[in-house]
Structure formats: C-alpha cells, structure tokens
Amino acid sequence: MPLLQLVIDVSGITATSFSNPFATAAFLFINGGWVIVVPAILWGLWQAYVLYIQLRYDASIEFILLAIDVPKENEQSPKAVEQIFAHLSGIQKKANLVERFIHGYNQQSFSLELVSIGGYIQFIIRTPKEHRDLVEAAVYAQYPDAEISEIDDYVPQLKPDFPNEYNLWGTEFKLTGAPPKPIRTYPSFEHTLSQKFLDPMASTLEIMSRLRPGEQIWLQLNVTPTLDDRWREAGERLIRKLIKAKVEQGGGGVLGLPGNVALGTYETLTRTLFEPGAEERKQDTSKFPTLMQHLPPNEKAVVESIGIKISKIAYEAKFRFIYFAHRSVFDKSRVPAVVGAIKQLNTLDLNGLIPNKKISTKIDYFMIRTRERWRKAKLYYGYRARSMRRGQKKLVLNVEELATIYHFPVMDVKAPLVKRTESKRSEPPLALPVAPPEIQGAVEAPPPR
Numbered sequence: 001m002p003l004l005q006l007v008i009d010v011s012g013i014t015a016t017s018f019s020n021p022f023a024t025a026a027f028l029f030i031n032g033g034w035v036i037v038v039p040a041i042l043w044g045l046w047q048a049y050v051l052y053i054q055l056r057y058d059a060s061i062e063f064i065l066l067a068i069d070v071p072k073e074n075e076q077s078p079k080a081v082e083q084i085f086a087h088l089s090g091i092q093k094k095a096n097l098v099e100r101f102i103h104g105y106n107q108q109s110f111s112l113e114l115v116s117i118g119g120y121i122q123f124i125i126r127t128p129k130e131h132r133d134l135v136e137a138a139v140y141a142q143y144p145d146a147e148i149s150e151i152d153d154y155v156p157q158l159k160p161d162f163p164n165e166y167n168l169w170g171t172e173f174k175l176t177g178a179p180p181k182p183i184r185t186y187p188s189f190e191h192t193l194s195q196k197f198l199d200p201m202a203s204t205l206e207i208m209s210r211l212r213p214g215e216q217i218w219l220q221l222n223v224t225p226t227l228d229d230r231w232r233e234a235g236e237r238l239i240r241k242l243i244k245a246k247v248e249q250g251g252g253g254v255l256g257l258p259g260n261v262a263l264g265t266y267e268t269l270t271r272t273l274f275e276p277g278a279e280e281r282k283q284d285t286s287k288f289p290t291l292m293q294h295l296p297p298n299e300k301a302v303v304e305s306i307g308i309k310i311s312k313i314a315y316e317a318k319f320r321f322i323y324f325a326h327r328s329v330f331d332k333s334r335v336p337a338v339v340g341a342i343k344q345l346n347t348l349d350l351n352g353l354i355p356n357k358k359i360s361t362k363i364d365y366f367m368i369r370t371r372e373r374w375r376k377a378k379l380y381y382g383y384r385a386r387s388m389r390r391g392q393k394k395l396v397l398n399v400e401e402l403a404t405i406y407h408f409p410v411m412d413v414k415a416p417l418v419k420r421t422e423s424k425r426s427e428p429p430l431a432l433p434v435a436p437p438e439i440q441g442a443v444e445a446p447p448p449r
Contacts, residue, residue: 053104180235
C-alpha cells in the first residue's frame with residue numbers, strides 16, 4: 001500500500017512574510033493558529049480578573065499596627081512565641097468558589113515587624129482590625145504582663161522618590177536549600193548541660209540599639225497560614241530518599257552485577273563458617289524496610305530535623321530587611337552586621353537564610369543608578385503594602401522556625417533601648433463586693449465618652 005505523501009509549498013508564505021507580516025500572522029491564525037492563541041488570551045484575561053478582584057478584596061480590609069511591650073523580667077523562651085504563631089493560624093480558611101472567584105477572597109496574613117528608629121527598638125504586629133482580639137489573646141495567653149497599644153504606621157515617613165536626602169539599602173531573604181529542610185532553630189541555642197539559652201536575637205538587638213539619630217532599621221516577617229501541602233509531601237519524599245540512599249547505593253563497580261553477586265556469596269559463606277549466627281542477624285536486618293539505624297549521625301540528624309519541620313504548623317512567609325538613613329549619617333557597615341546576625345540560623349547540611357540578589361538594592365553592572373533606584377522603590381512599596389505578592393518566591397517556615405526568627409528578648413538580653421513594660425499587671429481581688437441581685441438592674445451604665 002503506497003504511503004500518502006504530503007508536500008507543503010511554503011515558498012509563497014515565506015515570500016509574503018517578509019513583505020506583509022500581518023497578512024502572514026492572519027493566515028496562520030485562521031488556519032489553526034487560533035487553537036494556541038485564543039486559549040492563551042483567555043487564560044491571561046482570567047488571571048487578570050482574579051488578580052483584580054483579589055486586590056479589590058485586600059483594599060477593603062482595614063489593618064492596624066499593635067506595639068507589643070513585654071516585661072523586663074521576661075523568662076519565657078521562644079517556645080511561648082511558637083505557641084503564639086500556632087494560635088494565629090486560626091485565621092486559616094478554605095474559601096469556597098463564590099468567595100474566591102466572585103468576592104476575591106484570599107488568605108489573610110499578619111506582619112511581624114522589628115523596628116529601630118535612632119536606636120529605639122519596638123516590636124510590632126500588623127493585623128486585620130477584625131482579628132485584633134485574636135492577636136491580643138494569643139499574646140496575653142503567653143505574656144500576661146505584656147502591654148499592647150495601637151500605633152500609627154511608621155513607613156510613610158520615608159518618601160520613595162529616590163534619590164533624595166535619604167539613602168536606602170534593602171533585600172529579601174531566601175532559603176539556601178529545599179523548603180522541607182529547616183533552618184537552625186532555638187532548641188539548638190540552648191546549652192545541653194547548663195540549660196542556658198543563648199538568644200540568637202541578642203546580636204540583632206545589640207546592632208539595632210547602636211543606631212544614631214537619623215538611622216533606621218526595619219525587619220518585616222509577613223506570614224500567611226498555608227493550605228498547600230506540596231512542600232510537606234516533598235519533605236516526605238526527601239526523607240524516603242535519604243533513608244533508602246544506603247540501601248540503593250553500591251551497584252555497578254568494576255565487576256558489575258556478577259561481581260557483586262559473587263562477592264556477596266563469598267561473604268555469606270565466610271560469615272556462616274567463621275561467625276555462627278551472623279547469617280541470621282543479616283536476615284533479621286534485611287526485614288527492615290529502610291536502614292535508618294545504620295545512617296551516620298549527621299545524616300540521621302538531617303532526617304529527624306526534616307521530620308520535625310513537616311510535623312508542625314507552617315506558614316508562607318516573606319522576610320524583608322531595610323536600612324535607611326540620612327545621607328550624612330548613612331553607614332553601610334550596618335548591613336553586614338544585621339545579615340551576619342541572621343546567618344546564625346544557617347547550617348550547611350540543612351537550610352539557612354541569605355539575601356536574595358534579585359531583590360537586593362546592590363547593583364554591580366549596567367545602568368547601575370537607574371536599576372538601583374527602581375529596586376529601592378520596588379522594595380519600599382512591597383514593604384509598605386506588607387505584600388505577599390511582590391518580590392521573589394515565598395518561604396515556607398513552620399512555627400518553630402518563625403519563633404526563632406521573631407521572638408521577644410529573654411531576661412539576659414541587655415539591649416538598653418528595647419521598649420519594655422515598666423511594671424506588672426495586677427489582678428483584681430477575688431472577694432470584691434458586688435451589688436445585690438435585686439438592685440443590679442437599677443444601676444445605670446455610665447454614658448459613653
């Protein structure tokens with residue numbers, strides 16, 4: 001049976017494409033190109049619509065800033081802040097189709113900020129106004145003597161029309177490894193014998209307390225409870241891979257499979273003749289699905305750390321850092337000091353936090369001033385909006401990691417200008433006299449002020 005031969009003469013199309021490219025595009029669109037173009041256009045319009053209704057929803061939410069002051073004699077470890085993060089995950093909501101694609105609902109977030117203005121340090125939480133009670137309850141449950149007060153936003157004081165009389169350096173931090181691998185967390189900063197906790201935030205607070213008038217450092221940790229379990233599934237796959245690495249290795253070699261079989265037979269006979277009971281021990285070992293118990297200590301610690309991370313509540317996060325100052329006092333040495341303090345949380349075999357070069361305001365080549373000005377404005381607007389969209393890829397951090405990055409200083413931290421409460425809150429006496437039931441209704445409430 002002769003094969004059907006199809007010959008397409010494209011010489012006419014080629015000649016026309018140079019003289020009239022629009023006619024060529026129309027020809028290709030009519031003759032099958034629409035199959036690709038139309039779905040692409042519809043998908044783009046749909047994405048634009050979803051983004052529009054989500055931005056409209058975000059604009060309808062009223063946010064407030066709460067300043068948090070804890071007592072000087074704070075003996076709570078970061079474990080208390082870990083419980084706060086677990087409590088705040090109560091805002092997690094799985095929206096239905098109407099809420100997502102008609103109302104534009106997207107998961108609400110919190111912004112936890114540490115700010116130093118001329119050496120004066122303040123812990124701040126930005127929250128939707130409707131969730132103020134949730135935040136206060138979470139904080140007071142762990143720090144009964146804390147003081148919480150609403151404050152104005154400090155960000156608009158910096159004008160984004162760069163260059164001006166102020167200079168700015170900023171970045172976003174990114175993970176050095178895969179999301180399922182944890183950063184170094186606060187339990188590893190506790191001495192095994194003395195149980196003394198070496199606060200990793202002490203260095204950051206010390207640097208921030210040394211700022212001069214006209215200098216400011218802003219650290220911002222935006223967090224959103226995540227409904228996406230793909231990172232956790234990736235962690236489970238990574239654990240299985242690490243555990244089975246010792247089982248699956250050792251193939252090939254010079255002799256290949258026959259050589260391995262012969263070598264295995266020789267070792268079996270040797271153990272049977274000279275080590276009674278060795279073959280039974282080998283058979284017992286082979287019954288295990290993995291060889292976790294035979295991993296080196298460092299690899300076993302990696303597996304255990306990944307297992308701990310994926311077992312806890314997690315958030316998507318953006319971690320931003322901005323240092324700005326009047327040009328007369330701008331000191332770029334502040335930047336490596338803060339970055340170095342944050343790198344205390346890094347480990348070479350697990351994960352860490354480093355500045356993202358694609359976001360950092362440092363430009364090395366090509367249109368340096370223009371690109372630097374553009375990046376400064378972009379980072380500033382992302383910080384001011386507390387945006388989870390602007391910038392690079394989101395981090396995935398669990399509550400233990402978040403509490404390591406952001407927690408209130410313990411009693412041993414001596415940074416002098418950290419805002420703290422000066423006195424403890426006292427509880428009312430238990431036996432306060434009350435009005436008899438028959439006259440309680442006659443007592444009128446005071447008029448509202």
